[in-house]
Amino acid sequence: MTTANKEPVNLVIKRKEKFSNNAVYYLMLAPFFVLFFLFTVLPVISSVILSFFDFDAVSFPRFAGVDNYLRMFVHDDVFPKALSNTLVLAIVTGPLGFLIAFMLAWMVNEFGPGVRTLLSFMFYAPALAGNVYFIWQILFSGDAYGYINSTLLSFGLIVEPIQWLRNPSYALPIICIVQLWMSMGVTFLSNISGLQNVNPELYEAGAIDGVKNRWHELWYITIPSMKSILMFGVVMQIQSAFSIAAVPQALCGYPSINNSTDTLVALITDVGTARYEMGYAAAISVILFIMMFATKNLLGKLVNLAGR
């Protein structure tokens, strides 16, 4: 018995095994894939097709070529403002929100199990409590009794109450703050679990091999061991940072004064719900998607660079 004539038999068995294995794997994937295709892939495809049509949700769609796309940049006054607001919000709250969600998870992870559960509960509380930005409405109320206004008045820092949420130069920064404060959701908790899954033996080995402080440890051990969870956080953060709409709509209304806090997603909802221009709404969604996807690819490369 030499290895030479043993090999072919092995290969045949392997191939057979592989075939039956693959069948099981496809079977495990099937329930997800069938439903995913029905409820997500098909709708996305039809939405992209719809972006080249005029469709009012009642009469039959009429082919419009690239009219919807041209209209955005040429004929729509709100679109450029919404685009710039969306980009400002995404650039400010995206990276900062991600950093906050990661750093706080990392800091919380320094404590024992009991304190850890309590602290992460406190940070996750806004997500558990539901629509919580009303608290900011109380704080930033425009009259003299609003908490911020009355405090500033009593210290003599301002002479008359400021219309925080109506004043275009304050509204957007306030939305940024509220949005950052709300960023402790999905990303935060997935980071907490990701940190739990880092093998503690790596830390021990690191301490022996000359890791001097927690920052070293973070950079050389923690971050490289949870790259794929960080990538999850990046994608979720891109999604939420580019899709901001609920907070500005609740605090400043839609349309806001001078469109100062209108965002693309708010515009999409308005175009679709109030004006029944589904084709145009779909076209804006496609543009928004392209921006998010480009950002994702760029940041994916950055995450891979960490810990080198």
Next chain:
Amino acid sequence: MEATMSKADARRLKKLKLKAAKRDQYKRFTRTKSGNFFYTFFLILFGMFSVLPMYYCIITSFKPLDELLVFPPRFYVISPTVESYLTLPSLLDNLAVPLSRYAFNSIFVSVVATFLHVMVGSAAAYVLAKTNIPGKKIIFTIVQMSLLYNSYTLEIPRYIIYANMGIFDTYWAYILPAIPSSMGVFLMKQFMDTNIPDALIEAAKIDGAGSFRTFWSIAMPNVKPAWLTLTLFSFRDLWAAAPGSTIFSEELKTLPFAASTIAQSGIARQGCAMAVTVIMMIPPILVYLVTQSSVTQTMSSSGIK
């Protein structure tokens, strides 16, 4: 509990505790006391700010009528009362079907859909993360891309699909769309990538475990924090989901719908609304405590020692 433990058990427990203490020894070299102090201080400050809305809801639900009318609203209550809670039962007459029916719907839909989502999503994630079947890369890319597409524009195509499937006005209209959430598959896949060594799967195969068996009893226990967290995300979202345009029958509507009906009636509206909000918060908080306390207590053990 201590009393019922045998001596051998007690000894083993002591040993385990010692081991755990030893585990953290490395921290002596990489942590400073001032750093620890700063972290504690900072986290408590930040955490207190985070619980503010939840605290405000609870406080407001205990305010008597005259304190509810004070403007600006106070962040404390002078003479707490359970009046808001006591008026809730009388408001139930405004509901079309008994409260228990809404509650049953909510619990049934949240539990069943969460269970199916976690199972179906994890199985798919395992295949995407740990096998080499043709087409898996494309599928995973599509899953990631779908997360970035604005969901509002998908509503009309989805509506047409639901109509063609004939799931309008059934429990399926809640459950089926919740199962294939791409976020869940993405989360599970990322965890499985990092935390399930290929050697472990090879070992299971050599021991004769089938593909599904390997997934269920080798892969899943290794990513327990991930599916516990996913359970929480899914339950939280489903619990808060008000019936959309796909449900017409009153008997099939869920608690958030009943809650908004109750919140809009009664004299001390704001107080009642807050009381309802507080009651609605309880189940997600319970799920949070159950899942997360076991997430943070898992001594991260990779399968290979």
